[in-house]
Amino acid sequence: MAPLLWMVLTSFHSEADAATNPPSLTAPLTLDSYREFFGLTGGASPGPR
Structure with missing residues (x-):
């Protein structure tokens, strides 16, 4: 469980x-x-919908 928790924490x-x-x-x-x-x-505008 610790490696998964570490990955989630690092992603923030x-x-x-x-x-x-x-x-x-x-x-x-x-x-x-x-x-x-x-x-x-911000920056790039979304493409056509």
Whole structure:
């Protein structure tokens, strides 16, 4: 169960924080990666519907 929990927790870190060695447990959590993945960030307009 611990590896799965670790992956989920790491997914909420920024890319730079997730890549540190040793990993920092006190790094701020963010949803930015999920927003970018699902296309919820500004910039590109959505395609035709």
